[in-house]
Amino acid sequence: MRIATWNVNSLAVRLDQVLAFAGSARPDVFALQETKLPDERFPSAEIGAAGYRVLFSGQKSYNGVALLARGELLDASREIVGEPDPQRRWLAASFAGVRIIDVYIPNGESVGSEKYAYKLGWMERLCQGIAAELARHPELVVLGDFNVAPEPRDVHDPRVWEGKIMFSEPEREALRRLLGLGLHDVFRRFEQPEQEFSWWDYRMGAFRRNRGLRIDLILASDALAARCTACRIDKQPRRHQRPSDHAPVIAEFR
């Protein structure tokens, strides 16, 4: 099974890039974030014509998550259990016996802001929600845009980013608590190039200078991580005309 995740920063703008990537990488399950589309505008027909079934949980202008799959998606959930949230950031479903949870963790704006408090609260609720899902589904993947770089090697310059949004200690601690449920960042189970990132700011030539962060993650439960055979970031789409600011991440499971 091949699983991919990509923050597309507007599916309306990036639909052709999504279909091109799906056609070449051919993921069985493809999680999208920041679709920025209300459900009535979701391009189900175009994606269906490419051979994917779809689930989506969108809103106008902001947020929005979607799951594309080459087969049935069962037992869909659009809210963390017991945690209604008007911001569409969670979409879970089961595919071929594997629980797939697509998340778009809040950005948090800046350390100490109201949005930062919302982010830390959301991550705490996420941890509870994933614990509940894990209790029912031992084979589970949590993937998406986490808006947190786990370790210094996931940041182009840790001295610059220390204490900043996406690399502050409370955010990394919240991510460690999530991993502590029995999840594995599968990217780090394989040899990887140094300075390998998944997001680069649009400004200041950050991509050209590889000033990025690795904030797009695929986390697998113990049972599933044991079956992971590869994980990589595909930087090619970030080189396109009108790119997303994120690159897709792909993992293989036997």
Added chain:
DNA sequence: ATGGTGGCGCGGCCA
């Protein structure tokens, strides 16, 4: 340098 680039949608918010 509180900048800069991009999406949404048409002023200002969000990332």
